[in-house]
Each structure stands twice: as C-alpha cells, then as structure tokens.
Amino acid sequence: MQILEFLKDNLNLIYILTLTVFIGVEVIKNIPAVLHTPLMSGANALSGVVIVGAIITMLEADPTDYIALTLGFLAVVLGILNVVGGFVVTDRMLQMFKKKKS
Amino acid sequence: MQILEFLKDNLNLIYILTLTVFIGVEVIKNIPAVLHTPLMSGANALSGVVIVGAIITMLEADPTDYIALTLGFLAVVLGILNVVGGFVVTDRMLQMFKKKKS
Amino acid sequence: MKIGVLKESILSDHRVCINPAITKVLISKGFECLVEEDAGVGSNFKNSDYTEAGSSVVSRESLFENADIIIKINPFDKADIALFKKGQVVISQLFHKSNPELINEIASRGVSAFSMDAIPRISRAQDMDILSSQSNLAGYKAVIVGANEMTKIFPLMMTAAGTITPSRILIYGVGVAGLQAIATARRLGAIVEATDIRMETKEQVESLGAKFISVDNTGEQSEGGYAKEASEDYARRQKEAVNVSLFKADLVITTALIPGRKSPVLITEEQVNQMKNGAVIIDLAASHGGNCELSKMNETVLHRGVKIIGTTMAPESVSTNASDLYAKNMLNFINHLTKETQFTWDLEDQITNDTLIIKNGEIRKS
Amino acid sequence: MKIGVLKESILSDHRVCINPAITKVLISKGFECLVEEDAGVGSNFKNSDYTEAGSSVVSRESLFENADIIIKINPFDKADIALFKKGQVVISQLFHKSNPELINEIASRGVSAFSMDAIPRISRAQDMDILSSQSNLAGYKAVIVGANEMTKIFPLMMTAAGTITPSRILIYGVGVAGLQAIATARRLGAIVEATDIRMETKEQVESLGAKFISVDNTGEQSEGGYAKEASEDYARRQKEAVNVSLFKADLVITTALIPGRKSPVLITEEQVNQMKNGAVIIDLAASHGGNCELSKMNETVLHRGVKIIGTTMAPESVSTNASDLYAKNMLNFINHLTKETQFTWDLEDQITNDTLIIKNGEIRKS
Amino acid sequence: MMITLDIIYLIATITFIYGLKLLGHPETAKKGNLIASLGMGLAIIGTIFLHNLIIPTFVYSLIIAAIAVGSVIGWLMAVKVQMTKMPELVSLFNGFGGASATIIGLVEFGKNIGNASQTATTMAAIIIGSLTFSGSVVAWGKLNGRMKSLIRLPKYNLINNLVILGLIIFATYFVMSASNSQMLLYLLLIGALIYGVLFVIPIGGADMPVVISLLNSLTGIAAAITGVLYSNMVMIVGGILVGSAGLILTFAMCKAMNRSISNVVFGAFGSSNAAVGDGSQSEKGDIRSTTISDVAILMNYSQRVIIVPGYGLAVAQAQHAIHELEQLLESRGVQVKYAIHPVAGRMPGHMNVLLAESNVSYDKLAEMDDVNPEFKNTDVVFVVGANDVVNPAAHNDASSPIFGMPILEVADAKQIIVNKRSMNPGYAGIENELFYNPKTSMLFGDAKKCIQELINEVKNM
Amino acid sequence: MMITLDIIYLIATITFIYGLKLLGHPETAKKGNLIASLGMGLAIIGTIFLHNLIIPTFVYSLIIAAIAVGSVIGWLMAVKVQMTKMPELVSLFNGFGGASATIIGLVEFGKNIGNASQTATTMAAIIIGSLTFSGSVVAWGKLNGRMKSLIRLPKYNLINNLVILGLIIFATYFVMSASNSQMLLYLLLIGALIYGVLFVIPIGGADMPVVISLLNSLTGIAAAITGVLYSNMVMIVGGILVGSAGLILTFAMCKAMNRSISNVVFGAFGSSNAAVGDGSQSEKGDIRSTTISDVAILMNYSQRVIIVPGYGLAVAQAQHAIHELEQLLESRGVQVKYAIHPVAGRMPGHMNVLLAESNVSYDKLAEMDDVNPEFKNTDVVFVVGANDVVNPAAHNDASSPIFGMPILEVADAKQIIVNKRSMNPGYAGIENELFYNPKTSMLFGDAKKCIQELINEVKNM
Numbered sequence A, B: 001m002q003i004l005e006f007l008k009d010n011l012n013l014i015y016i017l018t019l020t021v022f023i024g025v026e027v028i029k030n031i032p033a034v035l036h037t038p039l040m041s042g043a044n045a046l047s048g049v050v051i052v053g054a055i056i057t058m059l060e061a062d063p064t065d066y067i068a069l070t071l072g073f074l075a076v077v078l079g080i081l082n083v084v085g086g087f088v089v090t091d092r093m094l095q096m097f098k099k100k101k102s
Numbered sequence C, D: 001m002k003i004g005v006l007k008e009s010i011l012s013d014h015r016v017c018i019n020p021a022i023t024k025v026l027i028s029k030g031f032e033c034l035v036e037e038d039a040g041v042g043s044n045f046k047n048s049d050y051t052e053a054g055s056s057v058v059s060r061e062s063l064f065e066n067a068d069i070i071i072k073i074n075p076f077d078k079a080d081i082a083l084f085k086k087g088q089v090v091i092s093q094l095f096h097k098s099n100p101e102l103i104n105e106i107a108s109r110g111v112s113a114f115s116m117d118a119i120p121r122i123s124r125a126q127d128m129d130i131l132s133s134q135s136n137l138a139g140y141k142a143v144i145v146g147a148n149e150m151t152k153i154f155p156l157m158m159t160a161a162g163t164i165t166p167s168r169i170l171i172y173g174v175g176v177a178g179l180q181a182i183a184t185a186r187r188l189g190a191i192v193e194a195t196d197i198r199m200e201t202k203e204q205v206e207s208l209g210a211k212f213i214s215v216d217n218t219g220e221q222s223e224g225g226y227a228k229e230a231s232e233d234y235a236r237r238q239k240e241a242v243n244v245s246l247f248k249a250d251l252v253i254t255t256a257l258i259p260g261r262k263s264p265v266l267i268t269e270e271q272v273n274q275m276k277n278g279a280v281i282i283d284l285a286a287s288h289g290g291n292c293e294l295s296k297m298n299e300t301v302l303h304r305g306v307k308i309i310g311t312t313m314a315p316e317s318v319s320t321n322a323s324d325l326y327a328k329n330m331l332n333f334i335n336h337l338t339k340e341t342q343f344t345w346d347l348e349d350q351i352t353n354d355t356l357i358i359k360n361g362e363i364r365k366s
Numbered sequence E, F: 001m002m003i004t005l006d007i008i009y010l011i012a013t014i015t016f017i018y019g020l021k022l023l024g025h026p027e028t029a030k031k032g033n034l035i036a037s038l039g040m041g042l043a044i045i046g047t048i049f050l051h052n053l054i055i056p057t058f059v060y061s062l063i064i065a066a067i068a069v070g071s072v073i074g075w076l077m078a079v080k081v082q083m084t085k086m087p088e089l090v091s092l093f094n095g096f097g098g099a100s101a102t103i104i105g106l107v108e109f110g111k112n113i114g115n116a117s118q119t120a121t122t123m124a125a126i127i128i129g130s131l132t133f134s135g136s137v138v139a140w141g142k143l144n145g146r147m148k149s150l151i152r153l154p155k156y157n158l159i160n161n162l163v164i165l166g167l168i169i170f171a172t173y174f175v176m177s178a179s180n181s182q183m184l185l186y187l188l189l190i191g192a193l194i195y196g197v198l199f200v201i202p203i204g205g206a207d208m209p210v211v212i213s214l215l216n217s218l219t220g221i222a223a224a225i226t227g228v229l230y231s232n233m234v235m236i237v238g239g240i241l242v243g244s245a246g247l248i249l250t251f252a253m254c255k256a257m258n259r260s261i262s263n264v265v266f267g268a269f270g271s272s273n274a275a276v277g278d279g280s281q282s283e284k285g286d287i288r289s290t291t292i293s294d295v296a297i298l299m300n301y302s303q304r305v306i307i308v309p310g311y312g313l314a315v316a317q318a319q320h321a322i323h324e325l326e327q328l329l330e331s332r333g334v335q336v337k338y339a340i341h342p343v344a345g346r347m348p349g350h351m352n353v354l355l356a357e358s359n360v361s362y363d364k365l366a367e368m369d370d371v372n373p374e375f376k377n378t379d380v381v382f383v384v385g386a387n388d389v390v391n392p393a394a395h396n397d398a399s400s401p402i403f404g405m406p407i408l409e410v411a412d413a414k415q416i417i418v419n420k421r422s423m424n425p426g427y428a429g430i431e432n433e434l435f436y437n438p439k440t441s442m443l444f445g446d447a448k449k450c451i452q453e454l455i456n457e458v459k460n461m
C-alpha cells in the first residue's frame, strides 16, 4: 500500500522514468559494434551527472561542518573526474572515425 | 513572468512533453513511404484518446444538467467513432502487408 | 503455291535459306515445299529432316520446273537464271544497285523478283531483316576466327609461369556486327576498343563495357541510321585518334560499310606496317572492297607479320544458326507478301514496294 | 655457360622454349644464349628480337658445337641426338617411362639429360610446371577450336529472327585443361557440364559456374592429385550418368589422362553414333591414345555427322603465350638447377632428383 | 481505487508508444495497431468504471449507449468502405475527434470561469478542435469529390493568416477579460470553424494526405490540451505523441512527394502535380511517380514479378544489380522472371549478353511470345530502361514508326513500375502511352542506382 | 532565479538525449560527445551559481578548487593514456562516479533520519554507488594486469547471490528500524564494496567490457537515485538515460561477442574465449574473431585496402559481391586493389576468370611481386577465401608441403581480416599461422553472405 501511495505521489516521475527508458532503448539499439566502446565511454561521462548532486551537497552543507565539506569536496573531485575524463577519453576514442586524408 | 511561473509549476509536465516529443520523432522517422497512410490512420485512431476526456465530462456532469449530458453524449459518440473507426480502418489498410500464399 | 528451296552454289557458304522447322510452318500455312537435294547438308540438316517435316526433296531441274516461288540466299547465278520460267516469283539478295546486269538478266526471264537486302530498316520489318540477323552472327564468328588465328589468348591470366597480358581488340564500325564482336571479345576477356563515325554509337559501345575512341566528326552525317561516306578530313582525324590503339592491337575487326557504296578504306598499308608482329585483321567489309587496303576477299594475306583475313564467310560458317535465322526472316517476309498463299502485290506497303525489284519482267528499281 | 635454344622440329608446333625476354634475364645472370635461326618465328618472335635482347642467332650446327646446355620443348629427335657432345646438359620433355629407347640413345652420347615432364607436382615446383602452364592454354584453345569448327554459336540469343538456343558443352576430365575449358566455354555463354573420376573436382567445377555430372566412384582412387586407371564398372556407371548429356552436346572436349598410361576410352563408337548431327569432339588426349575410340592424332575424323578432332596442338597454336610460359618455367627450372651459372647437381633435392634422367651418360630413371 | 486507474493509464500510454513503433515496420504494423487499440480499450473501460464519484445509473447507461452506438457506426463505416476511399474516411474520423475535443471545451468552459490558465486551455481546445473538425470535413469532401477540388479566393494566403491572427488576439483578450459570455465563446468557435475551411479549400486534391496528416497532428494536440484540463496523463502523453509523430509524418510525406516543407508551412500547397513530366500531361493524363520504398514493398509482397530489361539497363550497367534483386526477391518467395523482347537493346541478343554477364540463369529468361499471356497473372512488371519494346503505340497508332512491331503486353499486369531517368523517348523517338496508364508508376532515376536502393530497401523488410 | 536553473537543466537533459543519439553513428559521434559535454558544463555551472542560498566565499572557493583539481587530473589522465588502455581508464572513471554517489549518500544520510522513503533512497545510492566503485576498480585492475585475470572462489555464484541478498535484507531492516547508527551504515557500505569485488573477480578479462558497461549502467542509476534525493530533474533523467542505454548496450555487447544474455545475468561470464577454433589455440595463440560492422567501419575509414581473393571466393561465387564492395569503398575515397597470387584458386588464372566475370577492371589486379612491397603501406588486407597463398609456413616451415612457394606477404599490413567459414585448412591441408597473428581478425562465414552484409553495413555509414 505504501508503494501504491508512493506511486501515486510520484506519478509524473514514473511517467518520466518510463519515457526516458524508452528513449534510452530507442537511441541505443542498432548501433554498430565498433561504437560500443566509445558509446560506453560517452555514457560513462554522462553518468558523471552525479557531480550536480555533489555540488548541491557542498552548497547545502553547514559551512562549519568540515566533515561534510570534506566529503563534499571529495565527491565533487571524483564526480568531475568522471565527467571531464569521460568526455575527453570518448573524444579521443572517436578520433579513429575521422576520415583519413590521402 | 506568469509564463515562467507556469513553467515552474508544471516542470514535470514539461519534461514529459519534451520526452514524448523525442519519442514521437524517434519512432516515426525512417518509415517506408508505403506505411505513411496506415501510420497516419493509426495515429488518427490514437488521437481519439480524447474520448477519455469526453467520458470524464459525462461522469462529472451534474445528472440534471441535460445540456451538458447531451453534449457529453455527442462527444463520446464522436470520440468513439474516431477510435473504433480509426483502428478498424488501419487494420484493413494493413491487410495488404500480409504475405500472399502461392 | 510451291516454294522451291535452292542449295547455295557458293561452296564456302554452308547456309540454306529455309530450315526444316520453317518448311513445316510454311506447309501448315498451305504452301508446298520443294527442297533441292542436299541443300541443308552444310548446315547439318539432312534430307530426311526435310522429308520428315513434310517437304519433298527434289532434283534441281524438277525444282525449277515445278516451283512457283524460288528462294535462295546469295544472288542467283547464271545457271539459275537460265532455268527461270515466266511468272515465277524469285527471292534472294540481289544487291540491285550494284548489280544492274544481273537485274536485266533476271527481268529478261519475265519473272518477278524480290530482293531481301532491300528490306527497309523500319521497326516492323525487323523480323525480316537479314542484314541484322546475319551481321550479328558475323560479329560473333569474326571474333572466334580471330581468336583461332592468333598466337595469343584473349584473357588476362596471372599464373605461376608468369602473367599473360590480355589481348587488345580494336573494332572499326559499330553496326550490328561490330556490336556483337565487341560483346563476344569482351566475354572472352579481351580489352576492347571501338570506333565509329556515328557518335550515337558511343553510348552503345559503353553499354557493352568497351571503350569508344571518339573522333571529332563535325561535318559528317548519317542517314536513317546508316553512315554516309566520310570526308577525307574525317579519315585523317580518325587515323590520328585510332593509330595508338591500332599499333597496340592484337586483333582488328573491321565492319564499316556504307550501303550501296564501296566501303571506306580505314587501314592503309602504311598503317599495317606499324602494327604488331603477329597481329590479325579480320575484314568483314572485304566483299565491298574492304576496310583495309591490303585485304583480299576470301584470302589470307600475310604482310610483314600481320595476317589480313578478308571474309564475309563469318555467318556462313555458323551455318546452322545462320540458316535458322535466315529461314525465320524469309518466313516472315513471305507471310508479309502473301495472304492465304497468294501474293497480294500491295505496292502501297513500304516493305513490298522497296523489295519488289522486278515485277513480271519489268524493272522497278535500279 | 652457353645455353643453346633449339627450334622445334615438329612442324605443327609453333612454340619455342625460350622467348627473347627470358634470354635477357638469363644473360643478366651470366649465361650466354645461342638461339637457332628462326626458332621464334612461329611464336612471332623475330631473330632480331633475340639479338636485340643480347643473344646470338646461330646456325643449328654452330649451336650444337658451342652450347653447354641444349634446350627444347619436344623430345629430341634422332637428328638432334646425333649432334650431342659428351658433357653437354640437355633439357626437354623426354617422357622417359614410355620412351626407353630414346633414353638409351641419349645416354649413349654421354650427356646429362633433364626431363621437364618429370617435374614433381609439389607446391614449390609450381612455377616450373610445364604441364600446368601448357594444359591451361590447351583448355582455352580447345574451346576456341571447337567454336570455330561448330556450325552453331555458343550463347543464347533472343532476336527478331528467332531465338538461338545456347550450345551445350560437355567436358570429360577436369584437370587443369578441363577447368580452363569450362571457364572459357562459360564465358562465351554455353551451357557447360563436366565430369571427372575425382570427386573433389565437383566443387571446382561449380566454382566456375558449371554443372558437375557425378558418377558414383566408390572403389576408385587417386594418387597425389592424379587419377588412377578406372575400373570397368566405373566406366559403365560413367556412361549411364553422362550419356544423356553426351547425346545433347554440341561440343565435347575430353582431357582425361592417367600419367604414364594409355588414356581411358570414355566415348565409344556406339556412343558417337547416337550423338547429334553436327556435334564436334575435341580429344586432347589423342596423343595418349585418345578418350574417344574413333579419334586419330592430328586428324579430323568425320563419323556420321560428328567431327572428331584428335589433337594436342591446342597450346602449340597459341604459340606466343605458350612460349612465354614455357620459357618462364624453363628459366625457373634452370635457376633451380644452377648456382652462378654452374649446375649444383643437388640430388638431395626432390626436383633435381626426379628430373635428372641421365647423368653423364648413366641412366638414373626408367 | 484511482491508483489502479493511474496504472492503467500508464499501461495504455506504453501501448500507444510501443504500438506506434510497431506500426513503422511492414512486418509488425498489424500487431502495433492491435496493441495500441487494446491499450485504448483498457483506458476507456478504466475511465468508465474506476473513479470515486457517485454516478446515477442512467448516466452510466447513457455513456454505454453512446459508446455502443459510436462503436457500431464506426465499425460499420470502416468495414464497408472501399479500399480506395479509406483516406477520406480517416479524414472524417479525425474530424470527429476534433469535434469531440471542441465539445469538451465548450462544456468545461462554464466550470472554469475566472481561472485564467484553465480558461486559456479550454479556449485552445475549442479553437484547435473545431478548426480540425471543419478542415477535416472539407478534406473529406474534396477527396470523395463532393467538393470542387480547388477553390482559391484572391490573396487566400494573406486572408488565412489574418483570420488565424485575429482568432488568437480575440482569444487572448477573452482570457484576459475573464469574460463568461457564451456569445463570445460561440463567436470564437465559429471563427475557428471558418478558419479550418479557409485553410483547406485552396489545397489541391493530390496534397490532401499531407493535410490530413497535419490535421491529425492537431487533433492529437487538442486531445493533449483537453488532457491538461483534467490532469489526465494518458490524454496528455497520447495526444503529444500523436502531435509530434503526426508532424514528423507530415514532413516525411512532403518529402516523399518531393514537396518542400516551407511549401506546406506557408500554405503554398496546391501547386498541384509534382514537377515531373513535360507539358503534354493534360492530354495524356497524369504521370504518377513513385518511390523506392513503395516499389520495394510492392515487390516484396508480390507473388509474381516480371522484369522487362531494355537498353537503359545496359547503359546503366545495372546487370549485376538486377540479378541481385531477382535473387533477393526469389529468396523471399517471389517468383521472378525476365521478359526478353527480341529487339530490346541495340543489337540482337543484347539483353542475353548483358544478363549472362551477371550469371542470370537461362531458365529465367522468357521469350516474348511465351511471356505475353503470362502478364495478366503478374502482380508487378518492372520495366527497367525499356521503352519502345513496351510501347502500345505499336498496336494503336498506325502513324508511329514502330507500328506493327510486336511488343511485350505489360499493360495486362496488375501493376507496372517503369524505371528510367526522365520522360525522354527511346530509340524510336516517340512518346509512350504506357507511362500514363493508371496502373503505371514511374520510378525516375538511373537504373543501377535505383535497383541498388531497392535491394537495400527490400533487405530491410 | 531557480526557474532559470530549471530551464538550464531541461536544456542539459535534451543535450544528453540528443548527444547520446548522435553518439550512435560514426559520422556524428564526435559531435554528440561535444554536445553532451556542453550540456553537462552548463548544468554544472548553473548548479554552482544559480541558487538562492547564501554561501560563504570559502565554500565557493572549495567547490571551484575541487572542480579545477578534478578537471585537470581527469583531463591529464585522459590525454596521456595510450589508445589500448582506454577501456580500463573508462572503468576507473566510472568507479569515481560511483564513489561520488556513495559519498553524497553518506552525507545525506544524517539529514533524513526518520523519513523512510528518503532513507531508502539514500541507502540505495550508497549500495549501488559503492558496489559500482569497488567493481569498477577491480575491472580496472584486471584490465591493466595489476590483478590476476580470473579468481574464482568455490561456488562463487552462490556466495555472490547470498551476499547481495543479505545486503538487501540488511538495508530493508535498516530503513524499517529508522536507525541512525553510523556504524550500521558503514557496515552496509563495506558490505556493498565487498559485493562489488566479489561480483567482478570471477569474470575473465575478455568479458570486462561487458562488465564495465553494466557497472556504468548502475552508476547511472545511482546518479538518478541521488537525483530523487534532491528532486533534481537533470540527475534523474540523465541517470535513467544512462541506466537504460547502458543496459541495452550491455546486451548489444554480449550479442556481438556471441554471449547469451543469461550468461551475463547469472554470472556465468568468464567461460573465457568464444567457442571458435580447434584445440591448438593455446600453442599458436588466440584467434580473434570479428564482426561485420567492425570490419565495415575499419574498411570505410581506411585509406588503402588490398583484397586477397582465393579459391573460397570462387566456391562462394562471391565475385559480384566483392566487386560491389570494391566500388563502394572506392566511392568513399578508399583505394582498393586486388592482390592476385599466381596459384590462387584451382587452375591458372582462376581469379582472373572469376573477377573478369564481375567486370573488375584489369587495372585493379596486382601481381604478387608488384604488390608484396605495398602491403606495409596498406591499412587493411581483406583475405577472402584464401589460405595457402598467404600462409607464412611457406617461408618458415621447411617441413610443410608449401615450403619454398612464394606467398603474398599480407602480414606486413597494419590489419588483416580473413574471411572463411571455419578454421579448416586449404588445398595443402596445413594450418595457417597467419590466423593467429595479433594483427589478424577472423570473419567467419560464407564469403558471399559476409561480403553482402559488409556492403550493407558500409552503405549505412
């Protein structure tokens, strides 16, 4: 029952989840195998969106709560590592799809 | 400003709209031209989803408000026409994609 | 009506103008067929094949005596004409424009004569068009003869004992024979180039996968699909454009004809001198004077290592097929001229009008 | 070392065992080349071509007098052997197994003799394998000769004057010659069927787009890629399977050989009697007795409307290419036998061991 | 138990998306339609029975009656209609949907006076719903010939734009003023109805499918807007889905008809036929040009196809491609053969040489006399780069240079596809009536290119 | 101005979807990556500056510092890494993302005690985040060889399943009990970390990409869950997008590796190499088999391709297909030629006859001696149905029957693709070391079928 309540309260969220899953599936299927690795890498960079949460954690932390700040700092560093490293690596992988000039 | 407010209040709705538009586009592009007409017809049947609104109108109408009931009745008839007619016509159109037996 | 099928008198010509299958059709239409003894032998039709088809195999004399219509492929010779009887209808190739004497002689016998080579090149006459049907085979056979005479093979082959480079074939004149020669040589794997005075043949040559050698032909004209005589200037431009290929060629096939004229000289002695040792020229225009200066009809001339073969014998030697096609052309022609076995003499009709050279001893065309 | 290139003495063989291009290579390796006058003429190589390449063109006598190595394609004849000098090395095809007399004679002259036909069929010897290089050309030429002899054309053609049905070609024996014959006939548009005692050839035939006629061959064996003699039972089964095709065939090419044996008779007179009027048989096994009972070497037999041509002349007539390939094989062979122009006599080596029939007058193989 | 209804709506939404997706492939389209219809049924039944209002029985009866009546009529109309009249029926149904949305808007209007955003939403539903209705009815009338195909007022574009602008301004004012005037409301309704008519009448019959698709997209949007009114997710998502899919479909249809999108958006429809063919169309009739994917589906779902090769096949060097197509179709269970005219090409046996090169089996080549009686049992004749050899002038027109020549009687077949690059004549230099035959569709383009694209298209089916 | 931030998040979400979509095509992938990264940048900057909290400067400085430090390190790592080591780096980055989510969960835990749904969410973030972290680090270690490739406890499947079950039960109890024990929290954390390790260690190195993709999908879900904590749309949608896309990608990768999905789900990874090849692999080395789409992309983006035809091409009758492929590649600017070995096939000139049939230009055929020096400048050699003629045993192995035969020196080329149906030997009946060359990939299948599929694949690029 709690679950049903939860569902009801978050109906919009559930629609959003459903639709997003549809899009995720629709967008990925039928990609050529050579793109598997770059795509995995790109998706990995996107999963770094958790950085947003990390930043919020720091913003919301009590400025005197050093533990929270330290943890937040760590979370931001790790998150941005994921994002920046992810995108740059993906970009490098994709170099090989540039048409060579003769 | 009002619009911004509206946006804010309906943020979830906007996400849903955006995602749905994405899906609509993703699902339709690259279909063969011969399917254009059946697809149009199928989409037309789906647009008959307005029937749900028509039924709600009748349900919510004051049982003594005959005008509202009559109008609602009309709306339901028209809506269900759209739905049933739409699906059946589509189905008939799609007959031609059945593999003929020799 | 009795149709008399003569045996060809030229020895090298193995064809016969009607095959057993077609005599059967004619008989079913109400004609009778008299076939001269051994007429089909060169084409591998036995006398018994004819009799089984319902014809009578008869002696030459009896044929001339009894037939109403007398047919043959090559022009009638003196011995034939002497036996014609007044009122008979005779059909063969007469080449009336270049053979006035022959026409006079035939006319003097009081017969009517149709000439197969005068059939107009219009769409509805395509199925009687012996020029097309025979040239086609000539194109094929010219390549086979060439391949047989050469000391090289046509295709490229990379083998353990080294690479054999493909032969280079050059074709002058891309009418029916030229096109079929291109197709055949290409099939065998040769590198084929071709040239023609008519520019519309470029696309046709390319449609067969060969290379066209373009010669600037401003000033030249064609007439109803046939080429007219080329100017001297054109001949010079042509030599310039083609010589590179000619001097590399292993096999050259020439087919350039101008209807009713001597065929143009496209390869001079001086050009032959510069050709490859061992090259072969097949001159299908030899009977009309030849496209190569040195060619002699029905002879193989050897000039400074180049073999020049003057011939029209090409279709005559694939005689079975050639006779089949000729017979079908002849059948269609006779069908066109007659109604229920009787000649209609419909002179309004272009085909009848063009081909009827002599009517009851009176010369209509010359 | 001086290499002497003899002119072939068989008139119908237009080949020469070394072409000008290869003499050049030999000379660059330190050999000298003496070429008999007019040796290359049949292959369209002029004497001047040889001298330009650095060889000397010499008389027959001077050749035998001066050469250290004497080479030829066909077995040496009596006149040649008489002129051998002790210590010379002579190379040609010797067919030592079937020619013991010849071997004795040569040995008696005190020379060393290599036989080209004894080169083993191993991978590294493929570039010296004259059997392959010449059979290949034979397969091609057999088809060309056949096409030239037939009174029909190969391809299907649907024309205004009726349809020409494609010719049907049947090939017995799918070794190197048979395969190339299939390929060539297919290129020209014929319907091709083939049969062989070795079942592995089925896939090979199909890889060329032709149809394989399978004969149940339980009990038959092959040996190192070569067929062994077939049993009588097999011969009967083969006839049953093939006759349908044989009696419809327009051209039959037979290539079935068994090394060192008389070739098997695959087509009896009785079978020929049932063949089509006008059919042609090219028997490439004629020199080994022939696959057709009626064939005679280098003759055209006409039997009840069927033309039977017994020949091995096929490669000899595409002499330019045949000589080129032979020369390359010869070059590779000489290279293999020598080091800095000196013979190594390395009898450990399989190729040398197999081909050295006579060493300094002593017969090693028989 | 409203939560159950929410779940049902979610499921219905998913069936809509998934159904639409399946509708996009020939193999799965029927299934897609079925799935979507099941979802719809679920949503309807759920709406009726799962709510926490107390409803008098007679209202229930009314609803059920309405649904029964509408279903039967809709079903009958859909089942009875001829194949060729389907598009106009779709248009009519679409109009009904629009009308339904309009009525809902009218009913809801009274309830929401004062709430600006609700009023605005109602208004939008009324405007879009009613213009869709009137536009669809006009489109239906045009397609079934009840209405003259093309009526153009002078400066119709300008007028139309002014009308819609006026409507919007009027509606905005209405919302702002928080008026409750029924009169003004009906004025708005009438204005929208008129705009719908004005929008469609200047458009030519050939462009109707595009218009219907566009109107269909609008009905979807109307449904979504109505959904906002009730915060009803299935209506919102379903409506937007149809709205976006319909719009993309409209663009796709334009593209398939070689019309630019701006042509559509700026109302410059109606310039009637595609720009193919020369001036003589009016005399000879219309040229129908078709697309690769249409031809691919047609062939893939045929039983018997005959290919008629001509000189153009040789020019394009498309012999290998046509052989591949033939094999591909055979592997799909289609019987394919080639009809060889004796003078096709430029030399005797030209087609034979050509097709032999790509290893077409001799058995597949049929001679003219043998194949002519077979055309009437043939689903599709594919004429590739041939012209004179299929020109009926050889029978009909004594003055033509090919009169008397026997031809391949392709007109006997059920459908004819002609592939050539243009309307240019062939060797004989004459026009070909076959191209104007109602059974003929032209596939313009180089033979090799077209056939290769066909192969791809068929492979993807 | 939170509404601006919402709009920014919406835009970022759209860039994620669109970017991911573009990443799916070779031509647009780079652009897609760029677009998504721009969106991410926007979201980050927006988050930092657009909020209505009052933040002391030193916190700002901390945030900026953290971002600066992380960016520089991330950038350096990504730029410095060798091409071949990229997958392991991706794994490491992914682990960092998981760690970040874990930390957020730990920080948020304290704030939400008592709110069951919040606590559950936090817990989920911690569990998923930390197992992703430890799993990714193990995967990274395996790939770069720091860790033994395959460690299997007895009954590892059972153990793993028990551990995860235990974790879930523990977490549920935790939530129910509304406990605020930090100790229990860290116990949970450690449990999840251990599970991550246990999950990955039994899996073989070859399957790592699949595992990384799966872990990546989990990080996405962790991000989405964290997003729920803050009701942050971009995190939710972005996270779910990565979660679903990652899962589909995982399946796709399994399929490309010929592994069944259940293999993956039930932890039966690790059965090391695909089931191709005979027993002799261990001696000769590994066989790498490749897929049509890999070969297609490889060829399409090459400059110079040499095709080596052999007897198998004739058996498959693939001459027309190979010619089409050659022409297609040429049209894409790739230089293509054929290297003809003198004894390829079964008769002298077999390949010439074969290729002439499909009209391959004579100029494109290169003889062995001419082409051998060219291989070293060749990007891809495509060996189709050839075997003995490219067998290095002819040089190396004096006992082999082909010793002394000259061969095509394809091993000099940068990459070698060999298409044949199996590991069966050719005419000479001997094994071919070339197939075990690290530069060689095997494309198993009938030549005609493979080449036709290649053509399709290249066409779609």
Ligand SMILES: NC(=O)c1ccc[n+]([C@@H]2O[C@H](COP(=O)([O-])OP(=O)(O)OC[C@H]3O[C@@H](n4cnc5c(N)ncnc54)[C@H](OP(=O)(O)O)[C@@H]3O)[C@@H](O)[C@H]2O)c1
Residues within 6 Å of the ligand: C123, C132, E309, E310, E311, E312, E313, E315, E316, E342, E343, E344, E345, E346, E347, E348, E349, E350, E384, E385, E386, E387, E388, E389, E390, E419, E420, E421, E422, E423, E424, E425, E426, E427, E428, E445, E446, E447, E448
């Ligand atoms: N067979 C013979 O022996 C022979 C000899 C001489 C003359 N003829 C005559 O030639 C004609 C043969 O009839 P046919 O139907 O084969 O040919 P056709 O009537 O000449 O028509 C060929 C058609 O192919 C089209 N075409 C050309 N290139 C093309 C390409 N790349 N892709 C697609 N289409 C292309 C052309 O139209 P577009 O330009 O619009 O593309 C043209 O209309 C007859 O009139 C016959 O009498 C035959």
Ligand SMILES: NC(=O)c1ccc[n+]([C@@H]2O[C@H](COP(=O)([O-])OP(=O)(O)OC[C@H]3O[C@@H](n4cnc5c(N)ncnc54)[C@H](OP(=O)(O)O)[C@@H]3O)[C@@H](O)[C@H]2O)c1
Residues within 6 Å of the ligand: D123, D132, F309, F310, F311, F312, F313, F315, F316, F342, F343, F344, F345, F346, F347, F348, F349, F350, F384, F385, F386, F387, F388, F389, F390, F419, F420, F421, F422, F423, F424, F425, F426, F427, F428, F445, F446, F447, F448
């Ligand atoms: N040219 C000549 O004159 C001649 C004459 C006689 C012998 N030989 C000998 O033949 C050999 C020729 O070498 P090669 O490399 O051309 O051929 P090969 O060594 O015989 O190899 C052919 C390969 O093609 C593969 N194959 C067969 N059918 C296939 C199909 N449908 N699709 C894809 N692959 C297929 C086979 O492997 P799978 O079974 O795994 O598919 C086989 O390994 C040499 O050893 C040569 O000495 C040549």
Ligand SMILES: NC(=O)c1ccc[n+]([C@@H]2O[C@H](COP(=O)([O-])OP(=O)(O)OC[C@H]3O[C@@H](n4cnc5c(N)ncnc54)[C@H](O)[C@@H]3O)[C@@H](O)[C@H]2O)c1
Residues within 6 Å of the ligand: C121, C122, C123, C125, C126, C129, C131, C132, C135, C172, C173, C174, C175, C176, C177, C178, C195, C196, C197, C198, C201, C225, C226, C227, C228, C230, C255, C256, C257, C258, C259, C264, C266, E346
């Ligand atoms: N529509 C029909 O019914 C029909 C039927 C058969 C042939 N044709 C056409 O008729 C035309 C003539 O065919 P043909 O075989 O009788 O031709 P032909 O035998 O008269 O001449 C052969 C070729 O030689 C060429 N030629 C002449 N002089 C030349 C010169 N100086 N240099 C180079 N080339 C020269 C001609 O242009 C011609 O192509 C062809 O285009 C053919 O397609 C039409």
Ligand SMILES: NC(=O)c1ccc[n+]([C@@H]2O[C@H](COP(=O)([O-])OP(=O)(O)OC[C@H]3O[C@@H](n4cnc5c(N)ncnc54)[C@H](O)[C@@H]3O)[C@@H](O)[C@H]2O)c1
Residues within 6 Å of the ligand: D121, D122, D123, D126, D129, D131, D132, D135, D172, D173, D174, D175, D176, D177, D178, D195, D196, D197, D198, D201, D225, D226, D227, D228, D230, D255, D256, D257, D258, D259, D264, D266, F346
């Ligand atoms: N690997 C190499 O180096 C190499 C080189 C050249 C040839 N070969 C192979 O050697 C083999 C023999 O070739 P060849 O041309 O010398 O053969 P060949 O001339 O000895 O015989 C020709 C063919 O006749 C067949 N034959 C024999 N008796 C027959 C019968 N009774 N009925 C039907 N067919 C019969 C044989 O099987 C053979 O295929 C071929 O398989 C060829 O591919 C191998």
